[in-house]
Amino acid sequence: MPFNWSTVSAADTPRFFNRVYAIHHARRFEWLKSKIACLGKSDISVLELGCNDARSIEYIPVPIKRYLGLDAGWRSGWENGKAYGLESAQVRFRDDPHLEFRRSERCEDLERVPGQFDVAIVLETFEYLEPSKLETYVSILSEKLIDGGAILATMPNEKGVPLLVKALGSRLSGVPRSGYTPAQFWNALIGRLDRVPRALRGRRGFDYQMMSEIIWRYFPHGYLESVEPANAPLWLSLNVGLVARKATAQPLASGAQAEHSFPRGVICK
Numbered sequence: 001m002p003f004n005w006s007t008v009s010a011a012d013t014p015r016f017f018n019r020v021y022a023i024h025h026a027r028r029f030e031w032l033k034s035k036i037a038c039l040g041k042s043d044i045s046v047l048e049l050g051c052n053d054a055r056s057i058e059y060i061p062v063p064i065k066r067y068l069g070l071d072a073g074w075r076s077g078w079e080n081g082k083a084y085g086l087e088s089a090q091v092r093f094r095d096d097p098h099l100e101f102r103r104s105e106r107c108e109d110l111e112r113v114p115g116q117f118d119v120a121i122v123l124e125t126f127e128y129l130e131p132s133k134l135e136t137y138v139s140i141l142s143e144k145l146i147d148g149g150a151i152l153a154t155m156p157n158e159k160g161v162p163l164l165v166k167a168l169g170s171r172l173s174g175v176p177r178s179g180y181t182p183a184q185f186w187n188a189l190i191g192r193l194d195r196v197p198r199a200l201r202g203r204r205g206f207d208y209q210m211m212s213e214i215i216w217r218y219f220p221h222g223y224l225e226s227v228e229p230a231n232a233p234l235w236l237s238l239n240v241g242l243v244a245r246k247a248t249a250q251p252l253a254s255g256a257q258a259e260h261s262f263p264r265g266v267i268c269k
Contacts (some may be wrong), residue, residue: 027228028123028154031241033059035152036119038268047117047144049110049137050125051101052076054089068113070104072128074201107136116146122153124239127206131198135214142218148248151219154227155208155240159191162238180204208240219244 036044036059043063048056051069069089076085083091086101093099104110120141129137141151157163167185170177180188180196184204187195196205212224222244226237234240 027230028239028241029056029059031154031227031230032056032121032123032152033061035150035241035243035268037061039119039150041118044119045115045117046119046121047113047141048121048123049141050122050128051089052085054093054099054101056121056123057093057099064098066115066117067099068117069099069101070110070113071101072105073103107133107140110137110140110144113144116144116149118146118149120145120149120151122151124154124156126153126155126211127158127203128201130200134211135217138214138218142246145246147246149246151215151222151242151244151246153215153242153244155211155242156203156206157208157234157237157240158203158206159188159193160235162236163188166238177203208242212242215242215244218246220247221245 039062041062043065044060045066046060046064046068048054048067048069051071052075054067054069057064057067069086071086071089073086076083076087078084078087086103090101093101102109122141126134126137145151156166163185166177179199184196187193188205193205193207193210198205208224212222216222222242224234225241225243226232226234227239227241228237
């Protein structure tokens with residue numbers, strides 16, 4: 001049955017779009033769950049960059065032998081006696097010895113992390129890191145993964161039709177987004193991101209394609225795909241998923257090859 005917009009009053013409109021945004025926000029976690037399930041591991045060690053309240057833990061479908069979450073804590077603290085953000089994760093999982101959470105705003109914090117992990121999770125976080133440090137972060141992440149380890153990341157699509165849809169949704173829902181001048185918005189809309197100055201902490205001017213090129217330098221086997229809507233072409237995707245595997249000395253599994261020669265049999269599409 002088609003949706004009847006006439007049933008949504010002016011007072012209900014912000015609430016309606018907040019629900020839509022919540023569904024949109026949850027899609028990245030459902031995507032993460034499906035990719036981890038494809039690893040075929042009986043248990044897993046995870047390094048998460050930008051963990052916030054560690055919601056991702058709920059979507060890891062196998063036992064966690066070690067989890068370390070790093071977050072800058074910009075949206076964390078206490079309100080009316082209730083923790084939120086990073087503090088929420090620290091309180092909620094404080095009795096689990098396998099889970100650890102640390103406040104971090106510098107790549108040096110990541111560099112000091114001991115040991116190696118099976119998977120690095122980076123959900124909607126690259127765009128908030130200092131642009132000049134992005135390659136350093138990726139380089140360190142590659143060092144923190146075992147041979148054949150995978151990075152699972154989602155990134156916003158900040159150009160073209162998806163940008164227009166997000167701008168309209170932001171206006172209707174009241175959810176703030178990175179500020180654009182009219183000229184910057186027009187250039188982003190037509191894909192000229194080289195003319196859009198990067199926000200120091202935010203999505204403005206972020207280019208998922210440029211970010212993926214940095215990642216391919218350290219993770220030679222990988223692909224990009226639409227997270228939402230699922231199976232859409234990348235130019236229509238609101239969020240783009242990146243799956244990449246660190247090189248291994250062992251022979252790769254045979255089978256069909258995805259972008260950048262990523263073996264689908266290792267992490268399915």
